[in-house]
Amino acid sequence: MLFNSFVFFVFLAVVLPVFYLLPSKKTKNIFLLASSYFFYGYWDWRFCSLLAFSTVVDFLIGQKLCQTDCVTSRKRLLMLSVVANMGLLSVFKYCNFFIESFAATATLFSLELDYVHLNIILPVGISFYTFQTMSYTIDVYRNKVRPAENFIDFALFVAFFPQLVAGPIERARHLLPQLSQKLKPSREQFEKGIALIVFGLFRKVLIGDTAGRIVDNIFIQPDRYMSMELICALILFSIQIYADFSGYSSIARGVGRLLGVELVRNFEQPYLARNISEFWQRWHISLTSWLRDYVYISMRGNRSGQERTFFNVLIVFGLCGLWHGAGYNFIIWGVLHGIMVSFHKVMILERDHHEDEQIVKRFDPWWKTGMKIFVTYSVVTLLWLFFRAQDLSVVSVFFQKMIHWQTSELAFRFVIITGTFFVITLIMDTFEAVTGKHSYVLLLPEKSLAYGILMALFVVTLAFMFQSEPMPFIYFQF
Amino acid sequence: MNSFILMLKKLFLFCIAFLVTVGALDFYLQSAEIQFLALGIYDEKRGFRLMPHQKYSFFKEGFSISETTNFGYYGKDIQIDKPTDTFRIALLGDSYVEGFQVFDRDHFRSILQKNLAESYGHRVEVMNLGMSGFSLSDEYCYYSRFVKSLHPDLVIIVMRQSDLELKKKSVTQPYCYIENDLLKVDESYLQSRQFQKKVKTQFFRGKTAVGDIFSNCRKLIKLGQYKSILFGKFANISPELPEHKIKNEFLVPDVNRRILEDLQQENVVIAYFGEMGSDSIAVLKPFADHLIDLNKPLDRLREQNINPNFWKATNREGHWNHEAHLAIGKYLAGRINEMISEEVLYE
Numbered sequence: 001m002l003f004n005s006f007v008f009f010v011f012l013a014v015v016l017p018v019f020y021l022l023p024s025k026k027t028k029n030i031f032l033l034a035s036s037y038f039f040y041g042y043w044d045w046r047f048c049s050l051l052a053f054s055t056v057v058d059f060l061i062g063q064k065l066c067q068t069d070c071v072t073s074r075k076r077l078l079m080l081s082v083v084a085n086m087g088l089l090s091v092f093k094y095c096n097f098f099i100e101s102f103a104a105t106a107t108l109f110s111l112e113l114d115y116v117h118l119n120i121i122l123p124v125g126i127s128f129y130t131f132q133t134m135s136y137t138i139d140v141y142r143n144k145v146r147p148a149e150n151f152i153d154f155a156l157f158v159a160f161f162p163q164l165v166a167g168p169i170e171r172a173r174h175l176l177p178q179l180s181q182k183l184k185p186s187r188e189q190f191e192k193g194i195a196l197i198v199f200g201l202f203r204k205v206l207i208g209d210t211a212g213r214i215v216d217n218i219f220i221q222p223d224r225y226m227s228m229e230l231i232c233a234l235i236l237f238s239i240q241i242y243a244d245f246s247g248y249s250s251i252a253r254g255v256g257r258l259l260g261v262e263l264v265r266n267f268e269q270p271y272l273a274r275n276i277s278e279f280w281q282r283w284h285i286s287l288t289s290w291l292r293d294y295v296y297i298s299m300r301g302n303r304s305g306q307e308r309t310f311f312n313v314l315i316v317f318g319l320c321g322l323w324h325g326a327g328y329n330f331i332i333w334g335v336l337h338g339i340m341v342s343f344h345k346v347m348i349l350e351r352d353h354h355e356d357e358q359i360v361k362r363f364d365p366w367w368k369t370g371m372k373i374f375v376t377y378s379v380v381t382l383l384w385l386f387f388r389a390q391d392l393s394v395v396s397v398f399f400q401k402m403i404h405w406q407t408s409e410l411a412f413r414f415v416i417i418t419g420t421f422f423v424i425t426l427i428m429d430t431f432e433a434v435t436g437k438h439s440y441v442l443l444l445p446e447k448s449l450a451y452g453i454l455m456a457l458f459v460v461t462l463a464f465m466f467q468s469e470p471m472p473f474i475y476f477q478f
Numbered sequence: 479m480n481s482f483i484l485m486l487k488k489l490f491l492f493c494i495a496f497l498v499t500v501g502a503l504d505f506y507l508q509s510a511e512i513q514f515l516a517l518g519i520y521d522e523k524r525g526f527r528l529m530p531h532q533k534y535s536f537f538k539e540g541f542s543i544s545e546t547t548n549f550g551y552y553g554k555d556i557q558i559d560k561p562t563d564t565f566r567i568a569l570l571g572d573s574y575v576e577g578f579q580v581f582d583r584d585h586f587r588s589i590l591q592k593n594l595a596e597s598y599g600h601r602v603e604v605m606n607l608g609m610s611g612f613s614l615s616d617e618y619c620y621y622s623r624f625v626k627s628l629h630p631d632l633v634i635i636v637m638r639q640s641d642l643e644l645k646k647k648s649v650t651q652p653y654c655y656i657e658n659d660l661l662k663v664d665e666s667y668l669q670s671r672q673f674q675k676k677v678k679t680q681f682f683r684g685k686t687a688v689g690d691i692f693s694n695c696r697k698l699i700k701l702g703q704y705k706s707i708l709f710g711k712f713a714n715i716s717p718e719l720p721e722h723k724i725k726n727e728f729l730v731p732d733v734n735r736r737i738l739e740d741l742q743q744e745n746v747v748i749a750y751f752g753e754m755g756s757d758s759i760a761v762l763k764p765f766a767d768h769l770i771d772l773n774k775p776l777d778r779l780r781e782q783n784i785n786p787n788f789w790k791a792t793n794r795e796g797h798w799n800h801e802a803h804l805a806i807g808k809y810l811a812g813r814i815n816e817m818i819s820e821e822v823l824y825e
Binding site: 220 | 487488489491492493494495496497499500503506507509510511512513533535537540541543544581584688691692694695698704707708709710711712790791792800
């Protein structure tokens with residue numbers, strides 16, 4: 001069920017009143033669990049079994065971990081959880097990629113292998129919920145969280161429908177305690193929830209999807225388009241992927257609030273970052289922190305010397321790329337980000353080294369901050385090319401057209417369109433950054449003004465949705 | 479009393495905020511060219527047509543960004559007076575000729591013009607006068623009332639069998655009929671109340687993106703499509719479409735036979751595509767050397783496993799895609815070139 005479809009709002013219109021009317025914590029959680037499975041099964045009910053499998057395995061392993069102090073047994077249990085979850089991911093997401101890569105490698109050694117391309121459908125959101133359940137088991141193993149005592153609460157932690165298919169990837173220590181209590185949203189939570197849903201829907205439908213229509217058409221046949229049109233398509237993709245994913249996260253957080261649950265923030269104006277490391281502290285925060293806590297730190301992070309640190313950074317970003325999709329373009333995108341982050345770390349080390357010799361300005365003038373933001377955004381946008389390109393030939397066409405410039409009579413129109421998308425995104429992000437709130441409209445002194453703005457945004461967005469086909473969220477495929 | 483005034487004040491602020499936001503959204507939607515604005519207006523001479531010099535972006539199975547011409551068509555501006563030393567071709571047809579799905583530079587109009595200019599040596603001007611939803615009857619009315627005034631050296635009518643079906647009388651369009659064995663163009667639409675009303679209110683058309691969005695919603699509700707939109711899988715998604723009349727059983731109506739007979743006297747080339755019944759083929763036969771079968775380039779694409787109607791970006795079928803436009807443009811150029819060299823066009 002897509003958040004940007006009417007059927008989701010019909011679903012919500014049924015779920016919310018029933019949820020509010022239910023008297024006890026137990027009935028509320030059972031109802032939410034059933035609703036979450038219905039939500040997930042709407043695509044394909046067979047995939048509910050995968051969700052249930054992951055839930056049961058990690059719940060039982062969590063219980064067992066609690067019952068034993070034997071280090072070897074605990075390690076084995078942890079490995080069992082990792083193998084089970086990564087096994088699911090490997091089969092459903094990476095199987096064909098591994099087979100094809102193996103066959104391609106064999107061809108390099110003049111070995112012709114007959115291989116079968118398996119017709120496997122990628123279950124929606126599998127990367128999100130497997131990472132979420134794994135984080136629970138690792139935290140229990142590390143004694144950072146107590147194992148869940150109630151199976152319903154744990155099953156709801158895994159399947160909680162607002163964040164089930166595209167995050168944010170929640171941690172047990174944050175979400176489980178909330179689900180262990182009777183959920184009852186406050187008036188403030190309700191208001192903020194509505195504002196987040198409206199802003200999220202606006203971002204997704206009227207920024208992300210509409211920019212995406214141009215992007216999809218240009219990226220499928222880039223050789224048909226002129227140089228400036230390609231540059232605009234790349235900028236539009238940077239806007240599309242941000243509006244799409246942050247829009248989803250915003251709706252997820254908003255729906256969570258309507259149910260009395262606080263979900264973590266997943267985006268903090270990433271395109272206003274002043275360097276690449278800061279970008280990753282603001283982009284898909286729940287995944288970045290997951291990789292930091294469970295992969296980077298497990299590899300000893302930056303505690304084994306400079307070279308090992310850079311190696312670890314490259315591994316983590318390579319995995320980050322692979323998490324996004326089973327394709328070489330994603331791995332290249334991840335590794336390139338890893339190189340940029342490592343490069344930035346070197347620059348910081350250099351600066352710190354010279355700190356005694358010259359005065360380092362901690363607070364930059366506005367123009368310098370602006371330049372840093374611009375350079376960071378340009379690098380991030382350029383790297384999106386590897387992420388979006390179906391194969392490296394698309395990247396090659398882009399670079400060729402940049403070198404052999406082709407003029408277009410439509411260049412000005414493309415620039416105006418791209419500029420409009422850019423400005424609306426910038427305005428929304430600036431409001432968020434200045435106020436520090438994602439539901440900033442509620443800070444207006446007169447609530448009626450806020451309600452008027454939200455109502456207008458909601459009505460126009462819904463009307464636009466009604467007359468156009470819904471586009472799936474980009475991150476569903478991950 | 480105080481609480482009542484307070485409530486009124488809140489309501490007033492709510493309405494102000496609502497309207498200002500809608501206005502701002504409209505500006506955004508237009509500036510980012512998100513909504514395809516209603517382009518159609520009503521003209522006393524031509525009936526329904528597109529607004530001149532209107533910028534638009536089109537998103538359906540394909541995508542294009544363009545601006546309508548001075549006469550309200552897709553392509554380059556047209557001068558009434560034909561420049562000297564210019565061979566002028568008028569393309570007539572339905573949405574396949576209109577071709578909103580591709581940029582003008584990829585449209586078969588441009589490819590035909592470029593290829594002919596290269597081989598012919600003279601200046602060649604190909605005008606795209608295609609209009610979505612047009613049938614042979616509409617094209618004939620257009621031809622006799624407007625296209626002739628542009629003095630084309632050649633008219634290419636692109637059609638398929640459905641264009642030969644009988645056109646219902648429209649209250650906003652001229653239409654053809656036979657009276658006393660004579661082919662006539664009915665102009666009673668000019669007096670119809672609907673037409674007058676549309677002419678009077680057309681000032682508002684294409685002015686607000688938000689208005690167009692709501693207008694589209696109203697149309698979809700009228701068509702009964704709201705169930706599948708609102709309830710997704712749970713609604714009976716789309717009613718089964720009635721099966722098309724078996725192609726071979728189709729008989730060309732008398733009025734269209736007469737139109738085709740009339741067109742034989744003019745410098746008109748018929749380019750047809752799609753499945754044609756035996757009667758349709760029979761009525762087109764007299765065009766002989768002026769008849770072009772567009773299925774040939776399209777079938778050649780199919781032999782290369784290229785579906786001329788499939789759009790990769792949107793993963794669905796629809797009008798001709800880029801490959802089809804290229805193939806048709808080149809094929810038409812070849813055929814027209816043959817006609818020119820064999821002087822078939824000047825007989």
